[in-house]
Each structure stands twice: as structure tokens, then as C-alpha cells.
Amino acid sequence: MTQLRFTKFVILLCVALLVVAGCGKQTRNKAQAPGVEQAVSDAIDAYIYGYPLVTMDMTRKFMTNYAAVEGSRGPMGQIIKLRTYPAVDDHAVTAPNADTLYTTAWLDVSKEPWVFSIPDMGDRYYLMPMLDGWTDVFQVPGKRTTGGKAQTYVITGPGWSGTLPAGVTEYKSPTGIVWVLGRIYCTGTRDDYAKVHALQDKFSLVPLSSYGKPYTPLPGEVDNALDMKTAVRDQVDALGVNEYFNYLARLMKTNPPTPDDAPMVAKMAKIGLVPGQDFDASKLGVFDKESIKAVPKLAQARIIEYAKKSIVPVNGWILLIHNIGVYGTDYLQRALVTAIGLGANRPQDAIYPTSEKDADGNAYDGNKNTSCISTRASCHRSTASGL
Numbered sequence: 272m273t274q275l276r277f278t279k280f281v282i283l284l285c286v287a288l289l290v291v292a293g294c295g296k297q298t299r300n301k302a303q304a305p306g307v308e309q310a311v312s313d314a315i316d317a318y319i320y321g322y323p324l325v326t327m328d329m330t331r332k333f334m335t336n337y338a339a340v341e342g343s344r345g346p347m348g349q350i351i352k353l354r355t356y357p358a359v360d361d362h363a364v365t366a367p368n369a370d371t372l373y374t375t376a377w378l379d380v381s382k383e384p385w386v387f388s389i390p391d392m393g394d395r396y397y398l399m400p401m402l403d404g405w406t407d408v409f410q411v412p413g414k415r416t417t418g419g420k421a422q423t424y425v426i427t428g429p430g431w432s433g434t435l436p437a438g439v440t441e442y443k444s445p446t447g448i449v450w451v452l453g454r455i456y457c458t459g460t461r462d463d464y465a466k467v468h469a470l471q472d473k474f475s476l477v478p479l480s481s482y483g484k485p486y487t488p489l490p491g492e493v494d495n496a497l498d499m500k501t502a503v504r505d506q507v508d509a510l511g512v513n514e515y516f517n518y519l520a521r522l523m524k525t526n527p528p529t530p531d532d533a534p535m536v537a538k539m540a541k542i543g544l545v546p547g548q549d550f551d552a553s554k555l556g557v558f559d560k561e562s563i564k565a566v567p568k569l570a571q572a573r574i575i576e577y578a579k580k581s582i583v584p585v586n587g588w589i590l591l592i593h594n595i596g597v598y599g600t601d602y603l604q605r606a607l608v609t610a611i612g613l614g615a616n617r618p619q620d621a622i623y624p625t626s627e628k629d630a631d632g633n634a635y636d637g638n639k640n641t642s643c644i645s646t647r648a649s650c651h652r653s654t655a656s657g658l
Contacts, residue, residue, distance in 0.1 A: 306559075307556075307558055307559055307562050310542055310555055310556075310559040310562065310563055311559075311562050311563055311565075311566065311569070313538050313539070313541055313542050314512065314516075314542050314563040314566040315566055315569050315570045315573060316535070316538060316602075317516070317519075317535070317538065317539045317542065317544055318512075318515065318516075318566055318567060318570035319570050319573065319574065319602050319603055319606045320532075320535050320539075320602045320606075321515075321516075321519035321522075321523075322507070322570070322574075322605075322606040322609055322610070323404075323405050323406040323605050323606060323609040323613075324404050324405055324448075324519060324522050324523070324526055325507055325510075325515065325518055325519055325522065326503065326504070326507050326609050326610075326613060327402075327404050327405070327406060327448060327450070327609075327613070328404065328448060328518075328522055329503050329506055329507055330503050330613060331347075331377050331448060331450070332494070332497060333497070333499065333503050334377065335347045335377050335491060336491075336493055336494055336497050336499060337491050337493065338490045338491050338492075338493055339490060339491065340352075343357070343373065343375075345491065346488070346489075346490065346491025346492075347377050347378065347379060347491060348376070348377075348378060348379075348385065348476065348478070348488060349376065349476070349488050349491070350374065350375070350376050350471075350474055350475075350476050351373070351374070351375045351376060352372070352374055352468075352471040352472070352474075353372050353373040353374070354372065354464070354468060354471075355372070355464070356369055356370070356371075356372070356457075356459060357369075357373070368454055370456060370457065370458075370459070371454035371455055371456055371457060372454070372455050372457050372464075372467050372468075372471065373452070373453065373454055374399070374451075374453040374454070374455055374471050374474060375450070375451055375452050375453055376450075376451045376476055377448075377449070377450055377451075378426060378448075378449040378450075378451070378476075379447055379448065379449075379525075380426050380427060380428035380431075380444050380447055380449055381428045381429070381446075381447025381525040382428075382447075383478050383479055383480060384425050384426055384427040384428065384431060384433075384478075384479040385425070385426050385449075385476060385477070385478055385479065386423060386424070386425050386426075386436075386439065386475070386476070386477050386478070386479055386482045387399075387423070387424045387425075387426060387451065387474075387475070387476050388421070388422075388423040388424075388474065388475035388476075389412060389421065389422050389423070389424075389474060390421050390470060390473035390474065391419065391420055391421045392414065392419040392420075392455075392470060393419050394414075394419060395414070395419065395455065395456055395467075395470070396413075396414050396455075396456040397413055397414055397453065397454065397455045397456060398411055398412070398413030398414065398415065398416075398453065398454055398616070398620050399411065399412045399413055399451055399452075399453040399454075400413075400451075400452050400453070400596075400616055400617070400620065401426065401442065401444070401449055401450070401451050401452075402449070402450040402452060402614060403444050403445045403446040403448065403449065403526070404445075404446035404447065404448035404449075404522065404526035405445070405446065405526070405598075405605070406598070406605060406608070406609055406613065406614070406615070407445070407596070407597050407598060408596040408597060408616060408617050409442070409443075409444060409445060410424075410442045411616070411617060411620060412424065413620070415619065415620065422440070423438065423439045423440070424439065424440050424441070424442050425439045425440070425441050425442070425479060426442050426444055426449055427441055427442070427443050427444065428444055428446070428447050428525075429444070429445060429446065429447065429525070429526075429527055431443075433479075436482055436483065445526075445527075445529060446525070446526035446527070447525035447526055448525075448526055450614065452614050455467050455470060455471065504610065508567065508571055510567065511564070511567070512563050512564055512566045512567055513550060513552065515567060516544050516550035517549055517550045519544070519550075520544055520545060520546060520547065520548055520549060520550055521547070523546030523547060524546060524547035527546060528546060531599065531600050532600065535600075535602070540554075541554065542554055542555060542563070543555060573603070574603065574606050574607055574610055577603050577604075577607055578607050578610075578611070581604075581607070584626075584628075587626050587628060587629070587630060588624045588625065588626050589624065589625040589626070589627070590622060590623070590624050590625075591608065591612075591615070591622070591623050592618045592622055593618075595608060595615050595616070595617065595618050596615055596616050596617030596618065596620075597617060626643070629641055
């Protein structure tokens with residue numbers, strides 16, 4: 272019996288015993304609430320559905336809880352310019368590139384659009400993927416898609432309408448949260464570092480109301496109560512079910528589900544989870560409320576189980592190349608990528624090969640020398656000119 276099935280069996284058994292013990296004291300109208308098993312199942316689906324949004328927002332808080340830019344972190348609405356390759360102990364990004372300088376920003380476009388200007392990049396490889404709150408890459412200006420000439424974009428939020436300045440292109444974000452996770456190719460030499468730094472300094476980010484005017488960003492707001500030591504994933508995974516669903520409901524107010532998510536929205540409503548409203552556990556019966564307390568661990572176990580079944584090595588390599596960057600309604604895949612590599616690009620721009628065992632099926636041993644041989648014939652075809 273798998274860990275997921277065993278855990279679920281134990282929970283349902285305990286709930287059944289509670290029902291027997293309390294049947295003389297409490298009754299429930301089954302027409303008013305889903306049954307125990309259905310409530311648990313719906314809650315697990317809702318947890319997995321919301322996992323990317325909750326993780327994205329907690330990551331945003333973690334990375335922007337600064338009054339001024341400090342290394343790879345900085346306030347909302349300010350461009351973060353990494354001047355060197357990511358340090359080996361910098362875990363802000365799960366799988367950072369080793370040959371690009373990150374140029375990033377976190378935005379809130381729910382209140383006002385932001386204007387993002389890219390300088391003339393010449394023939395240098397770069398990409399500026401823009402992720403929404405659900406981790407979908409909704410636009411990706413770069414050498415592959417928009418070329419190397421100077422370009423200016425206005426990133427607008429859900430439901431925004433208004434007049435745009437001349438000479439700009441509108442990018443509509445489906446959510447209020449936007450993460451610009453840009454990368455610029457660099458050889459790592461002193462001379463090329465200087466060239467890329469000069470390009471980074473020409474990028475511009477301003478609120479639409481300040482476009483074309485002198486603009487100095489305000490210092491960032493710092494929340495001293497925020498846990499800045501515990502890893503984001505551990506903080507998310509430690510949230511209790513009520514806290515998690517309340518957090519998710521609040522986020523969905525400015526980061527709404529898509530029309531394709533309508534069946535999931537209806538399912539969430541059955542357990543009292545409605546976008547923009549507090550989680551209403553009264554929609555569940557008394558024993559259902561007890562049973563769904565185990566939902567976070569059950570949902571996390573399902574994600575892990577899904578990974579074991581769906582990630583199949585090919586010639587010793589694990590390649591995530593399908594439903595990456597744009598997920599549609601593949602919520603389990605989206606949650607898995609969030610768990611193992613938040614901020615993934617579209618496969619046209621990046622692939623993420625991972626190997627955990629050698630050709631003989633043995634786990635790598637740091638005490639032994641291992642050679643990695645990659646030939647063009649064995650690599651998955653990619654259209655990314657930067658590979």
C-alpha cells in the first residue's frame with residue numbers, strides 16, 4: 272500500500288470511529304455538505320490547484336521584503352540586477368543558469384500597469400519571461416521571440432482598460448502578481464561582465480502614471496514579522512488547511528482563476544472555498560472539518576507520487592519537456608514543477624535535464640570520478656538559440 276493510500280485509509284478509519292462515537296450526540300444533513308471521502312478528495316484537488324499561487328506569493332514576500340536592493344533580492348517594482356553568476360549557496364532560484372546574469376522584478380499590476388523597457392540588445396542572447404501568479408509564462412520577450420531591438424511594454428492587470436502611450440506594446444497579465452525572471456547571456460569574463468552590466472543599467476521599470484517623467488522608486492516596505500530564515504517551500508508545506516485555504520481565497524481576489532478553471536471553482540465552492548472570500552468551513556459537516564485537516568500532507572504525497580510515475584529517465588536523464596511554462600488545466604503537473612523548479616520557462620526557451628544515477632544505475636558518489644558525455648544525437652531537440 273502506498274504512503275498516500277495508507278494515510279488516507281487511516282484518516283477515514285479515524286473519522287468513521289468518531290462518527291460511531293458521536294452518533295448519539297450529533298446529526299448531519301447529508302444534503303447540506305459533501306460526504307467525508309468526497310470532502311477530502313475535493314480539498315486535496317483544491318490544495319494542488321492553489322499550490323503554485325500560494326508558493327508564488329510567499330516567494331514574492333520572501334524576495335521583496337527589503338527596503339532597498341540587496342543582491343538577488345529587492346523591493347516590489349524595482350529591477351534586480353545580478354552582476355555575477357549566482358553563488359553556489361544562493362537558493363532563491365531552484366535551478367539557476369550558470370551562464371546568464373539574472374535581471375528580475377516583482378510587480379503588482381492589480382492597481383496600476385507598469386512600463387517595462389528593454390534596451391537594444393544587439394545580437395546577444397536574452398529572454399525576459401513574465402510569469403503570472405499561477406506560474407504560467409504569459410509572455411516572453413527575448414531574442415527568440417521579439418528580437419534584439421529596443422522595445423517597451425506596458426504590463427496591465429486583469430480587467431484594466433485605459434489609454435496607452437504611443438510606441439508601447441500592451442502585455443495583459445491574467446493576474447495581479449507578475450514575476451519578470453529575465454536572463455542575459457554572459458561569458459563570465461571581466462570584459463563581458465562590464466558589457467552586460469551596461470545593458471542591465473539601461474533597462475527601465477516605472478508605473479504607467481510616471482512614464483515619461485522623472486521617477487525615483489520609494490523604499491520597500493519591510494515586514495519584520497516575516498520568517499526570512501525558513502525555506503519558502505517548507506513554510507508553504509507547514510500551513511494548516513484553514514490557513515492555507517484562507518490565504519488562497521484572498522490571493523484569488525486579484526489573481527483570479529481562468530475561465531477554463533470553472534469546474535475547479537465549482538468544486539472548491541462545495542467545500543467553502545470561494546475566490547476573494549474567507550474559507551467557509553461551515554459548508555462542511557463537523558466530521559468533514561476534522562478529516563480535511565490532513566489534506567496538506569495528503570496533497571503533498573500525491574504530488575510526490577505523481578512525480579515518481581510521470582518522471583521517467585531516458586538514457587539516465589530526466590527531461591521535463593511537456594506542459595512546462597504553460598500548464599492549462601494540468602494542475603498536478605503545475606504543482607509538481609512548482610515544488611521542484613519554481614519559475615520554469617517554456618520548453619522552447621529552456622529544458623532542465625537532471626541525472627541522479629550513472630549508466631549502471633548506481634547513485635552518484637561524490638567520492639568517485641564520474642564522466643558525463645552528451646552528444647547532439649542524444650539531446651532532445653530544442654529551438655532555443657541559447658542552448
